[in-house]
Amino acid sequence: MGVKSEWTRRIYEKKLVENMKFALKAQSLKPAAIVRARGRIYVKTPAATETAHALTRVFGISSLSPATQTTSELADVTQTALETAEAAIAENATFAVRCHRVGTHTYSSPEVCRMLGEQILEHFVQRNLKVNLTDPDVTLTVEIRDKEAYIYAETYPAQGGFPLGTQAKTVCLLSGGMDSPVACWLTMKRGSPQVPVYIDNAPYTDEATRQKALETGKKLKEWSTGHMNRIYVVPNGENIRLIQQNTPARFTCLLCKRLMYRIAEHVADKEKAFGIVTGEAIGEQASQTMHNLCAIDEAATRYPIHRPLLGFDKLETEAIARKIGTYQASTAKTQGCSAAPSMPATQAKLAAVKEAEAKLDVAAMAEAAFAKAEVLAL
Amino acid sequence: MGVKSEWTRRIYEKKLVENMKFALKAQSLKPAAIVRARGRIYVKTPAATETAHALTRVFGISSLSPATQTTSELADVTQTALETAEAAIAENATFAVRCHRVGTHTYSSPEVCRMLGEQILEHFVQRNLKVNLTDPDVTLTVEIRDKEAYIYAETYPAQGGFPLGTQAKTVCLLSGGMDSPVACWLTMKRGSPQVPVYIDNAPYTDEATRQKALETGKKLKEWSTGHMNRIYVVPNGENIRLIQQNTPARFTCLLCKRLMYRIAEHVADKEKAFGIVTGEAIGEQASQTMHNLCAIDEAATRYPIHRPLLGFDKLETEAIARKIGTYQASTAKTQGCSAAPSMPATQAKLAAVKEAEAKLDVAAMAEAAFAKAEVLAL
Numbered sequence: 105m106g107v108k109s110e111w112t113r114r115i116y117e118k119k120l121v122e123n124m125k126f127a128l129k130a131q132s133l134k135p136a137a138i139v140r141a142r143g144r145i146y147v148k149t150p151a152a153t154e155t156a157h158a159l160t161r162v163f164g165i166s167s168l169s170p171a172t173q174t175t176s177e178l179a180d181v182t183q184t185a186l187e188t189a190e191a192a193i194a195e196n197a198t199f200a201v202r203c204h205r206v207g208t209h210t211y212s213s214p215e216v217c218r219m220l221g222e223q224i225l226e227h228f229v230q231r232n233l234k235v236n237l238t239d240p241d242v243t244l245t246v247e248i249r250d251k252e253a254y255i256y257a258e259t260y261p262a263q264g265g266f267p268l269g270t271q272a273k274t275v276c277l278l279s280g281g282m283d284s285p286v287a288c289w290l291t292m293k294r295g296s297p298q299v300p301v302y303i304d305n306a307p308y309t310d311e312a313t314r315q316k317a318l319e320t321g322k323k324l325k326e327w328s329t330g331h332m333n334r335i336y337v338v339p340n341g342e343n344i345r346l347i348q349q350n351t352p353a354r355f356t357c358l359l360c361k362r363l364m365y366r367i368a369e370h371v372a373d374k375e376k377a378f379g380i381v382t383g384e385a386i387g388e389q390a391s392q393t394m395h396n397l398c399a400i401d402e403a404a405t406r407y408p409i410h411r412p413l414l415g416f417d418k419l420e421t422e423a424i425a426r427k428i429g430t431y432q433a434s435t436a437k438t439q440g441c442s443a444a445p446s447m448p449a450t451q452a453k454l455a456a457v458k459e460a461e462a463k464l465d466v467a468a469m470a471e472a473a474f475a476k477a478e479v480l481a482l
Numbered sequence: 483m484g485v486k487s488e489w490t491r492r493i494y495e496k497k498l499v500e501n502m503k504f505a506l507k508a509q510s511l512k513p514a515a516i517v518r519a520r521g522r523i524y525v526k527t528p529a530a531t532e533t534a535h536a537l538t539r540v541f542g543i544s545s546l547s548p549a550t551q552t553t554s555e556l557a558d559v560t561q562t563a564l565e566t567a568e569a570a571i572a573e574n575a576t577f578a579v580r581c582h583r584v585g586t587h588t589y590s591s592p593e594v595c596r597m598l599g600e601q602i603l604e605h606f607v608q609r610n611l612k613v614n615l616t617d618p619d620v621t622l623t624v625e626i627r628d629k630e631a632y633i634y635a636e637t638y639p640a641q642g643g644f645p646l647g648t649q650a651k652t653v654c655l656l657s658g659g660m661d662s663p664v665a666c667w668l669t670m671k672r673g674s675p676q677v678p679v680y681i682d683n684a685p686y687t688d689e690a691t692r693q694k695a696l697e698t699g700k701k702l703k704e705w706s707t708g709h710m711n712r713i714y715v716v717p718n719g720e721n722i723r724l725i726q727q728n729t730p731a732r733f734t735c736l737l738c739k740r741l742m743y744r745i746a747e748h749v750a751d752k753e754k755a756f757g758i759v760t761g762e763a764i765g766e767q768a769s770q771t772m773h774n775l776c777a778i779d780e781a782a783t784r785y786p787i788h789r790p791l792l793g794f795d796k797l798e799t800e801a802i803a804r805k806i807g808t809y810q811a812s813t814a815k816t817q818g819c820s821a822a823p824s825m826p827a828t829q830a831k832l833a834a835v836k837e838a839e840a841k842l843d844v845a846a847m848a849e850a851a852f853a854k855a856e857v858l859a860l
Contacts, residue, residue: 106796294792295772387672388484394673394756398756
């Protein structure tokens with residue numbers, strides 16, 4: 105973790121270990137011990153590979169290596185290295201040995217590398233292996249820490265970011281579409297637990313849209329190591345009816361969005377959250393042009409609107425949606441919102457939008473919707 | 483470009499062609515013609531490769547293929563395909579032929595693929611080539627459009643996004659650090675021209691920091707196809723002195739940030755911009771915790787604060803900084819800000835920050851700083 109102070113690092117690592125324990129328990133994996141030391145976390149377990157896989161979903165981990173532990177005695181290191189090499193280095197492959205050493209030993213790191221390289225070549229002579237220090241097929245790493253040694257040949261990339269729970273909570277508007285779950289996930293990745301909110305525009309949107317929002321919420325929960333359990337579902341159809349009756353059609357989506365922000369502010373108050381996350385990206389939809397973001401942002405006065413996808417292209421968002429498992433749920437067929445006008449404003453002026461909005465009692469509308477919010481288990 | 487309506491697409495493509503002309507002129511490249519057709523743009527030029535490279539920096543282009551044009555007569559297609567294959571397919575390589583066809587012809591697309599595949603195998607029999615349709619080393623593509631055909635074997639990825647100038651202008655706070663130029667670039671990528679602003683905290687920051695901000699501005703200009711020429715430099719040292727004299731040290735950075743937003747709002751007014759872009763990322767610095775973002779965001783009341791890096795890890799930001807050429811300038815050695823306290827608040831409450839701020843006439847401070855702004859050519 106890119107954390108500057110030692111003090112912050114300790115707090116973050118403690119939270120990380122908590123989240124790791126949660127993730128392992130969810131997979132019925134029971135490590136013998138979890139030990140923090142020098143920017144690394146050692147999970148002692150007989151099921152190293154399964155454990156590593158289970159932990160790829162824990163934010164704050166940048167990579168995982170299932171390793172075999174032995175003593176720092178050269179004979180033990182050699183034997184374990186040969187066993188690891190036997191499983192990891194296939195016929196005709198190239199390999200390198202790397203060694204990191206902390207403590208006082210009778211050997212140096214370069215000596216260990218050279219010796220193990222020679223031993224592996226000799227021991228597996230029938231495999232026709234070659235040493236390649238610049239771009240090897242397999243890197244065998246030996247980490248020696250005082251009286252212990254860890255030997256591994258595989259590293260799985262994880263998500264990076266910060267442990268969930270090290271940042272303040274935020275409310276996330278989940279729409280049932282592809283973008284908002286990705287925005288939610290990116291915010292979780294940086295440590296902020298999410299409170300998902302689905303604004304239900306029925307009868308202008310269909311039940312399938314609602315199902316998609318709930319489904320993506322469930323998928324996000326799988327990343328949450330216990331930090332996400334519920335979703336707010338807030339009925340907004342009556343408000344859309346009022347918007348349609350009292351304001352110009354070209355502003356319908358902008359006024360609806362402004363209302364969504366206000367409803368989200370109520371949820372943030374209730375949940376003691378510190379911001380509102382949306383899947384908005386510049387220019388991705390008519391309501392998301394730079395002009396229109398300026399015309400809607402102003403409606404949120406008490407909390408920042410966070411838009412982690414601002415600079416993303418659709419293909420970049422889609423790639424993350426596929427990786428995190430929300431893609432399928434978010435692309436199921438739905439009817440779209442029947443309240444959306446055929447010619448929405450794309451360069452709305454804030455003053456004009458506020459003038460139209462003055463015909464509505466938006467504070468009362470937001471409160472009325474929030475009062476009818478259901479909180480569902482995910 | 484992922485643009486929904488035909489009408490919008492036409493406007494965007496027109497702007498894109500303008501920007502392409504600017505980029506080519508800047509490299510002294512003179513295309514014979516630029517033609518828009520069916521979601522593609524054809525640049526007719528004898529210098530196809532140089533032209534393609536020059537256009538990789540134009541936002542709104544997803545990829546570029548230097549192609550050879552010929553007629554849709556099968557003999558011409560075959561001859562050009564063989565010439566392209568000769569240069570593109572090396573000994574022992576695998577290849578595939580793909581064909582896209584629009585119009586009426588005496589042959590079908592699968593027939594063209596099969597025929598060209600056989601011809602290439604036969605013609606370059608000494609090269610020991612193999613056809614591989616699923617994962618070829620080289621893909622030879624034939625695009626047939628009525629009476630014309632385009633044949634290419636190379637595709638360069640470009641930046642995607644939207645043409646610069648299709649979204650409203652925004653003000654970007656450039657700090658001299660690594661993050662803000664990347665945030666600025668991502669916003670440009672989505673079509674929004676940027677007005678960079680450097681808030682100069684001298685004497686609390688050094689001249690090297692100012693130079694870094696100007697230098698990154700110059701690098702960003704290279705991506706701007708004529709949409710960025712100037713940077714605002716706003717002296718803020720006197721304001722920091724007032725903050726230090728009148729408010730608790732733990733809030734210095736937060737109050738300074740709030741003031742920066744207010745100064746940026748003045749620039750946005752003057753420039754008729756529609757938002758403020760910053761390089762803030764959740765948890766990246768003490769002033770950027772989720773709590774603190776909530777405590778500073780509120781200072782900007784007239785424009786949204788856009789933070790495209792919210793969900794980025796440092797390594798992800800660094801990778802973009804390297805790609806876009808701002809990394810080196812932004813990592814030069816500087817002194818850091820001497821006004822930053824050793825124990826900054828990391829979970830500031832908005833109410834407490836506002837109470838501290840009430841000791842200052844922040845509106846007058848922002849105005850005084852803006853009045854002394856210099857506008858420098860980039």
